[in-house]
Amino acid sequence: AQSVTQLGSHVSVSEGALVLLRCNYSSSVPPYLFWYVQYPNQGLQLLLKYTTGATLVKGINGFEAEFKKSETSFHLTKPSAHMSDAAEYFCAVSDSYQLTFGKGTKLSVIP
Amino acid sequence: ETGVTQTPRHLVMGMTNKKSLKCEQHLGHNAMYWYKQSAKKPLELMFVYSLEERVENNSVPSRFSPECPNSSHLFLHLHTLQPEDSALYLCASSLEINNEQFFGPGTRLTVL
Numbered sequence: 687a688q689s690v691t692q693l694g695s696h697v698s699v700s701e702g703a704l705v706l707l708r709c710n711y712s713s714s715v716p717p718y719l720f721w722y723v724q725y726p727n728q729g730l731q732l733l734l735k736y737t738t739g740a741t742l743v744k745g746i747n748g749f750e751a752e753f754k755k756s757e758t759s760f761h762l763t764k765p766s767a768h769m770s771d772a773a774e775y776f777c778a779v780s781d782s783y784q785l786t787f788g789k790g791t792k793l794s795v796i797p
Numbered sequence: 798e799t800g801v802t803q804t805p806r807h808l809v810m811g812m813t814n815k816k817s818l819k820c821e822q823h824l825g826h827n828a829m830y831w832y833k834q835s836a837k838k839p840l841e842l843m844f845v846y847s848l849e850e851r852v853e854n855n856s857v858p859s860r861f862s863p864e865c866p867n868s869s870h871l872f873l874h875l876h877t878l879q880p881e882d883s884a885l886y887l888c889a890s891s892l893e894i895n896n897e898q899f900f901g902p903g904t905r906l907t908v909l
Binding site: 720 | 897
């Protein structure tokens with residue numbers, strides 16, 4: 687069975703500050719890992735994904751994530767937060783056909 | 798229209814009503830999914846279809862009945878729902894199972 691833990695249901699950062707959203711996973715097979723973002727009243731949008739190869743993955747809107755197998759982590763970062771980054775972020779792990787999502791982290795950006 | 802669309806966007810229904818949610822994908826994908834998103838709970842996978850065949854049914858109550866008439870359309874038929882079924886219902890599609898999924902905007906369902 688696979689699972690995802692997102693540390694912190696709510697994270698607040700100042701505009702221009704570093705964004706760090708944490709994700710740890712467990713999986714019995716080499717995982718595919720994803721980060722999705724959800725803006726209010728919208729569906730989920732794929733930010734980035736890791737399947738194989740380079741462990742540092744770059745996504746849209748300046749976000750990136752690093753797959754660390756030894757730590758079973760896939761933390762999401764962005765060097766400088768913008769007001770438009772305020773949203774809920776979901777980490778997900780996939781083995782065969784099922785995406786297992788974390789509970790989500792709501793990011794607030796303070797002007 | 799592009800991407801994944803869902804109708805209606807909002808639905809209020811009584812416990813004795815019968816209604817249907819519709820999802821359509823314009824991406825040429827072969828797999829489609831229904832998820833339930835409730836407040837303070839992780840996204841719950843409800844149903845998975847691949848090439849119009851149901852692949853997975855995650856112990857969903859029978860008051861939810863999916864239908865996939867072709868690879869572009871997915872329905873969720875609702876009957877005799879309970880107030881705790883109120884949630885955002887998200888549809889998603891992927892090229893094949895295990896590829897990244899593309900989500901629709903969801904249907905906000907309220908059961909009175």
